[in-house]
Structures are given as structure tokens and as C-alpha cells.
Amino acid sequence: MAVDAYGDITGVSVGQAYITAYFDNVIVMTGQMCGGYSCPNNSPAPQAPAAVTPKILLGGSNGTDITGTTQSVVVGQQIILYGSYSLPSGVSANYYSWSVPGSTSNPPTAIGNFVIDANSGTGSTTSVPVTQQQPTFYFVAPGNSQTVSFTLGYGNNQSASAGATFNVVGPTSVSVSTPLGQWQINSNSSGFELDFGFPLPPDQGIQFNGQATSPSGHAGTYEWAQLIGSDNITVTAGSQTLSCTAGTGLDNQFPYTTGLSAADSPSLSLPSADSKITSSDTYTMYFMWRPGLTGDIPVPLGYVTWQIYGDAVQSGATWTVQADSTRSANSFQQSASYPVWTSKVTNSSPLTCH
Amino acid sequence: MRHHVYSVACAITFIAFAALAASSPKQLFSLTIAEPKEPLKSGTELRLLVTVTNTSNRTISFITSPGPIPEDGLLYEIKVRDEQGHSAPPSAYLRTRDTHIPMDYGSRLARALSPGESFVDQITVTRFYDLSQPGKYTIAVALAIPPRQNLGKGVIKSNSISITIKK
Numbered sequence: 001m002a003v004d005a006y007g008d009i010t011g012v013s014v015g016q017a018y019i020t021a022y023f024d025n026v027i028v029m030t031g032q033m034c035g036g037y038s039c040p041n042n043s044p045a046p047q048a049p050a051a052v053t054p055k056i057l058l059g060g061s062n063g064t065d066i067t068g069t070t071q072s073v074v075v076g077q078q079i080i081l082y083g084s085y086s087l088p089s090g091v092s093a094n095y096y097s098w099s100v101p102g103s104t105s106n107p108p109t110a111i112g113n114f115v116i117d118a119n120s121g122t123g124s125t126t127s128v129p130v131t132q133q134q135p136t137f138y139f140v141a142p143g144n145s146q147t148v149s150f151t152l153g154y155g156n157n158q159s160a161s162a163g164a165t166f167n168v169v170g171p172t173s174v175s176v177s178t179p180l181g182q183w184q185i186n187s188n189s190s191g192f193e194l195d196f197g198f199p200l201p202p203d204q205g206i207q208f209n210g211q212a213t214s215p216s217g218h219a220g221t222y223e224w225a226q227l228i229g230s231d232n233i234t235v236t237a238g239s240q241t242l243s244c245t246a247g248t249g250l251d252n253q254f255p256y257t258t259g260l261s262a263a264d265s266p267s268l269s270l271p272s273a274d275s276k277i278t279s280s281d282t283y284t285m286y287f288m289w290r291p292g293l294t295g296d297i298p299v300p301l302g303y304v305t306w307q308i309y310g311d312a313v314q315s316g317a318t319w320t321v322q323a324d325s326t327r328s329a330n331s332f333q334q335s336a337s338y339p340v341w342t343s344k345v346t347n348s349s350p351l352t353c354h
Numbered sequence: 355m356r357h358h359v360y361s362v363a364c365a366i367t368f369i370a371f372a373a374l375a376a377s378s379p380k381q382l383f384s385l386t387i388a389e390p391k392e393p394l395k396s397g398t399e400l401r402l403l404v405t406v407t408n409t410s411n412r413t414i415s416f417i418t419s420p421g422p423i424p425e426d427g428l429l430y431e432i433k434v435r436d437e438q439g440h441s442a443p444p445s446a447y448l449r450t451r452d453t454h455i456p457m458d459y460g461s462r463l464a465r466a467l468s469p470g471e472s473f474v475d476q477i478t479v480t481r482f483y484d485l486s487q488p489g490k491y492t493i494a495v496a497l498a499i500p501p502r503q504n505l506g507k508g509v510i511k512s513n514s515i516s517i518t519i520k521k
Contacts, residue, residue, distance in 0.1 A: 189498065199417045199464040200502050226420065226461065237454045244455060251461050253421025262463070264420075269458035277456065347419040347460030348428045350447065 052160040054152045057082040060134060066164045074218050075139055075170035078295030082134045083150040085160070094153040096133050101146045103128040107337040109141035114297040114338060116254050121344040123225075123254060140299040141336040142170040171212040171220075171289050174301045176332040181205045181265070183310050183325040191272055192319050194279065194312040196327060197265040204263035206306055206329060210287050211260065220291045223298050224262040225339045226251035229282040229305075233268065233351065236276035244353035249343035251283070255298070266308065275314050282307045286339045287332070302334040382410045382505055383467070385497055385512035393518035396486050400479040404430070404495060404512065408467035415464040416500050418475065427477040428458050431496040431509060434483045442483040442491060488519050 057063035058071065061082045073079060083096050102109030112126035113136070128137040139146065149163040181197030181204055197205025214220050228251050233244040256262060268279050284305045290298040306329035311322035386405045394400055403423070408414050418424045434442040451457065465473055479485065479493060494514040499505050 193458070198502070199462045200415055200500075201464070204463075233456065233459070235454055235456070242455065246459060252419050252424065255422070256420040256461075257463060264461045264463060267459060267462050269456045271454055271456060273454050279459075345460070346425050347462075348458050350451070351455055351459070353452070353455055 054085040054162040056162050056164045067162045070165040072167050074291045076291045076296045076299040080136045091155045097151040098130040099149045100128045123341045125338050139168040143168050169215040174212040177209045178329040179207050183321045185319045192270045194268045199265045205265040208262040218291045223255040223288040225286045226256045227284045232280045234278045237274045242353045244351040247345050249341040279310045305330045387512050387515050389515040393520045402477045404475045407472040415466045418465045423474050423476050426475045435492045437490050445484050488521050
């Protein structure tokens with residue numbers, strides 16, 4: 001067998017030969033050899049895979065790149081992140097997805113906002129907007145190494161992610177003690193009232209003596225908010241007894257008061273025409289803190305539930321507190337639970353009776 | 355000191371009221387009502403802001419309702435006079451309410467004011483007075499001297515303001 005200079009082979013006897021062919025200028029396109037005359041036209045033109053590397057910006061679209069870094073923040077501080085990215089021409093983003101630690105826990109330790117509407121008398125929290133390119137949210141409980149990640153979905157089911165870590169500080173050594181006062185009958189300019197304590201120290205019905213250590217560099221402000229869980233008043237005149245209520249919800253306004261301590265001395269006027277009045281109420285007082293930064297929100301530190309039952313009887317124009325009157329308070333519970341309400345009770349709004 | 359709205363019919367006239375206020379000795383605290391900037395439309399709720407300022411040289415604790423600007427109308431004596439000096443009629447709520455049912459209830463706390471400090475209360479006048487009739491009215495309020503602090507007894511009176519109710 002012979003091979004000439006052109007590659008032609010001539011067999012002259014039975015045997016075997018190794019043939020090596022050399023092809024210059026052969027183009028391989030998407031796995032197909034297209035040497036010779038022409039290659040097929042491809043659309044889109046083949047290209048190398050794109051390198052998509054999203055970034056996390058702190059402060060919005062013009063913010064600081066914090067990708068891969070660790071940031072120190074305080075609870076209640078407004079955090080505005082922005083998922084930044086660059087895609088090759090012709091490739092579009094399909095979705096944004098954020099993972100924020102604590103945003104799905106119960107209660108959540110990261111929230112979208114705490115919204116109070118004084119006009120409608122509502123207060124509620126919102127979730128972290130995890131599908132927006134620029135989410136705004138708040139950590140509401142301290143914690144180290146809280147890693148937030150941003151995932152960009154793009155092109156043909158492709159995705160890329162970036163992460164940033166937050167160390168979240170807040171008040172520590174939080175506690176609330178709740179000394180209780182006594183039921184009493186007091187006079188006022190228009191008659192008598194049944195009081196659980198009296199508002200002036202040291203006779204308050206219940207005191208909330210809060211203690212906490214603010215994080216370094218953030219003294220902040222301590223706030224209180226109280227929810228009325230139930231309110232039932234009975235009014236007896238002769239043989240007729242009416243059941244009344246002031247309703248439930250936020251106790252007057254938010255905040256109830258500010259500072260490390262608070263108190264409550266609920267009062268109920270005693271119409272001279274009545275012979276007996278009882279008042280049964282349950283409350284939850286929330287201890288909160290806000291850092292005092294632009295755009296901040298108050299964050300819950302915990303709560304105290306407490307309950308009272310007062311019973312007053314009139315005899316011979318004299319009102320007396322009955323022995324079955326009670327008062328108690330549960331111990332302070334540290335919690336990230338927010339006070340949430342859909343109605344409010346304003347002092348001395350007309351009672352609803354039946 | 356709680357609620358005196360219904361006693362306005364037999365109260366002193368507003369002129370005498372203002373004269374008394376003007377001639378009072380050094381007061382423990384002052385009450386200043388902010389005057390509405392615009393006439394009020396008949397049927398609209400009238401809410402006034404009252405600034406309480408400690409003008410004494412000692413701390414005074416005031417009993418208030420919860421909140422940054424408490425709604426504390428029942429703590430005040432409110433006087434509303436029409437152009438003829440007559441007391442404005444009581445509101446429908448006061449006229450029709452069942453006197454067996456307590457009118458005054460709720461959470462209370464003390465707000466301590468150091469000398470020179472102030473806080474603001476809100477009073478919904480139309481809760482106590484019917485101001486549906488167009489015309490000019492004069493309004494003043496008074497607050498009892500807080501109890502249990504050896505401050506004496508009596509009331510402190512505010513300035514008076516005029517409001518116009520239009521149709």
C-alpha cells in the first residue's frame with residue numbers, strides 16, 4: 001500500500017495502513033465542523049458563557065457596595081439594600097430574591113415596617129419585601145452573623161447570588177418589674193370613682209419599672225405601648241344590670257408614654273344612681289426601644305400581661321371596694337412580638353352597653 | 355375635678371370668667387388654648403390644643419391619659435359662649451346619655467412637669483357642646499390644681515379664644 005504526496009492511496013497487497021489527515025482552517029462551531037466552503041448562520045451568534053456577579057449595595061442604588069463584608073447595625077435601624085448587577089446585551093433579569101434571616105420566623109426578627117395609622121386606629125407590621133430589587137427592612141432583635149443574600153434570576157433559568165453579613169446590636173439586660181397597688185374609692189368634683197391605685201407615686205395601680213442597657217453609641221429612647229385585651233363593666237341600679245364595654249385595642253395612643261418607667265391607674269366613675277359597679281380588664285404592656293436614627297422604628301423588647309377586677313357597692317351614699325376585687329401581673333416576657341391592633345380605646349369615649 | 359360641662363348654665367358669665375383669670379395671683383401653671391386659624395364648618399368636630407406650662411418653681415405632676423397629646427376633655431371645665439354671652443347648648447351625647455352609665459373611665463398616669471416645662475392636651479369641644487348653629491363663639495377652659503401635692507385647691511383658667519362657625 002502506498003500513499004502519495006496528495007494523500008491518494010494505492011493498494012498493492014493485503015495488509016493494513018495508518019492514515020493521518022491534516023486539516024488546516026477547519027472551524028468548529030457549536031460542536032459542528034464547518035470546514036470546506038461555508039458554515040451555517042447561527043442566531044444568536046455563539047459566544048462564551050457570561051460572568052454575572054451581582055452586588056449588594058447598602059443605602060439604595062447609589063449606596064455602598066457591602067458584598068462579602070460584615071456591617072454593624074442596631075435594631076430598629078432602617079436598612080435599604082439594592083441588588084446591583086450587569087447582564088450581557090440581550091439577556092434580561094427574571095426575578096430578584098432576598099434571603100433575610102428572621103424574616104420568616106415567628107415572631108419575625110426582621111420586618112418590612114411597623115405602621116401606625118392614628119386616623120384609622122390601626123397598628124401592624126409588614127413583611128420584608130424579598131422580591132424587590134431595593135428592599136427596605138429592619139432587624140428587630142439582636143444577633144451576630146446575620147447573612148443576607150441576594151439572588152438574581154436571569155437568562156435561561158440561570159441565577160447568581162451575593163451575600164453580606166450584619167451584626168445586629170440592641171439593648172441588653174432587659175427586665176421589667178411590676179409592683180401593684182390597691183383598689184380604692186376616691187372622690188372627685190362630680191362624685192366618686194373606683195380606682196385601681198392613684199396616678200401619683202407611690203400609689204399607682206401598676207408600675208412598670210424597666211431596666212435595660214442601650215447599645216454603645218445609641219442611647220435611644222424607651223417607649224411603652226399598651227393593648228386592652230378585654231374590658232367588661234357591669235352597672236347595677238336596683239334590679240337592673242347592664243353589661244358595658246369600652247372595647248379593645250390600643251390604649252389611647254402610641255406610645256403610651258416614654259422613658260424607662262411607666263404606670264397605669266385605671267379609673268371608673270361611679271354614678272350616684274347606681275348601687276353596684278364591677279370592672280374587669282386585661283392588658284398587655286409592651287416595653288420598646290427606638291435608636292433615634294433617621295427612618296427608624298421602635299422595636300419590642302418584651303411585654304407584661306396584667307389583669308384587674310374591681311367591685312364597688314354603694315350603701316347609704318357610701319361606696320366601698322368589695323373583697324372579691326383582684327389584681328395580678330404576669331412576669332415580664334422578653335419577646336420580639338410587636339403590639340398589633342385594629343382599633344383603639346380612647347378614655348371616656350361612650351361605653352357600649354346592653 | 356372632672357366634668358363640669360353640664361353646669362355651664364349656672365356658671366359665671368364668660369366676661370366675669372375672663373376678669374377673674376386676669377386678676378389671679380401668680381399661678382402654679384398656665385393654660386393656653388391655640389386659636390383655630392380658619393372658621394369651622396358647621397357639623398365639623400372641634401378639637402382644641404391646650405398647652406399646660408408649669409410656671410411655678412417646683413415640679414408638678416398632672417394626671418393625664420396615655421399618649422403624646424392625650425384626649426383629656428373630661429379633665430377640663432370647658433365654657434363656650436355665643437355672641438350674646440349665652441352658654442352654647444350641650445351636645446346630643448350629653449343630652450341623651452344614660453346617667454346610670456359611667457362617663458369617665460380609662461387608663462391614667464401622672465406627667466411630671468419641671469419648672470418651665472409644658473405639655474399639650476387635646477380637647478374635643480363638640481363632644482360636650484352643640485356648635486351646629488353658625489356664629490361666633492368664645493371658648494375658655496379651666497383645670498383643677500392637681501391633688502395630693504400640697505398645691506392648694508382651685509382651678510387655673512386659660513386664655514379665651516374666638517371661633518367662627520359657618521354654614
